[in-house]
Amino acid sequence: SQELExxxxxxxxxxxxxxxxxxxxxxTLYGLYxxxxxxxxxxxxxxxxxKGGEEKSHEKITAKLDEKKQQSSLHITAxxxxxxxxxxxxxxxxxxxxYQLTFGKGTKLxxxx
Amino acid sequence: DSGVTQTPKHLITxxxxxxxxxxxxxxxxxxxxxxxxxLDQGLQFLIQYYNGEERAKGNILERFSAQQFPDLxxxxxxxxxxxxxxxxxxxxxxxxxxxxxxxxGPGTRLLVL
Numbered sequence: 075s076q077e078l079e080x081x082x083x084x085x086x087x088x089x090x091x092x093x094x095x096x097x098x099x100x101x102t103l104y105g106l107y108x109x110x111x112x113x114x115x116x117x118x119x120x121x122x123x124x125k126g127g128e129e130k131s132h133e134k135i136t137a138k139l140d141e142k143k144q145q146s147s148l149h150i151t152a153x154x155x156x157x158x159x160x161x162x163x164x165x166x167x168x169x170x171x172x173y174q175l176t177f178g179k180g181t182k183l184x185x186x187x
Numbered sequence: 188d189s190g191v192t193q194t195p196k197h198l199i200t201x202x203x204x205x206x207x208x209x210x211x212x213x214x215x216x217x218x219x220x221x222x223x224x225x226l227d228q229g230l231q232f233l234i235q236y237y238n239g240e241e242r243a244k245g246n247i248l249e250r251f252s253a254q255q256f257p258d259l260x261x262x263x264x265x266x267x268x269x270x271x272x273x274x275x276x277x278x279x280x281x282x283x284x285x286x287x288x289x290x291x292g293p294g295t296r297l298l299v300l
Contacts, residue, residue, distance in 0.1 A: 105286055116189065116277065117230075117291040124286065162230065166285065173218070173243040173284045174232040 077101060078165055080178035088186050092151050095181045097163030099144040105166040106146045107175060108137050110159045117162065120148075150183075158185045190214065191292035193278050199298045205266040208295045212259055212280030218242070219261040220281070220289055221253055225274040236261055237284050268299045 079098045087093050097106070105124050109117040121130045126141025134151045150157055160182050164175035190213035200206055212219050221233040223246075232245035236255035247253075250268075255261040265272060275296050279289040 177230040
């Protein structure tokens with residue numbers, strides 16, 4: 075089974091609506107990273123979370139880390155067409171200080187104007 | 188623009204051939220990571236170099252090899268290519284190892300015919 079599960083796999087929302095994407099790990103999270111990818115392009119770093127309960131915001135995107143639940147959520151407020159893309163969570167689950175990121179399969183977000 | 192550059196952007200080759208992908212990290216970054224992204228496997232970590240030395244290995248095939256040069260650029264060599272090697276290959280870089288964001292390049296799209 076997938077070590078990092080993202081849900082939902084895809085999401086279609088009307089512009090202006092709020093939405094949440096979840097990332098759940100089957101192993102202890104030592105660091106959680108959110109990226110956004112336009113189809114066929116590189117990944118854009120959004121946020122990094124390292125401590126349980128940590129919450130970070132950038133513009134209209136907020137990410138939280140629930141270490142006990144081994145889960146992170148990404149919330150977008152008042153979505154815009156520019157938010158469309160594939161959101162990927164990546165995590166260090168090999169052990170503290172390891173160097174490789176394991177990624178979820180991604181959540182494809184479409185925003186209808 | 189993440190500051191990470193990759194060449195070439197696209198590569199079309201035949202089975203059995205050998206190709207070299209090149210990556211230049213962000214200025215000041217010492218770590219370089221290589222990832223492979225395919226539709227069925229998602230984004231998978233291949234290998235990491237830190238300041239010229241191999242630091243971590245993931246699901247990298249024996250037909251694949253990499254190195255990081257004194258000027259910190261890195262090359263990923265893929266040999267005896269198979270149809271299944273067709274994928275997007277990303278390079279990422281970070282200042283250190285672990286616990287810091289990785290910044291991704293635009294990727295090299297490899298098509299093996």
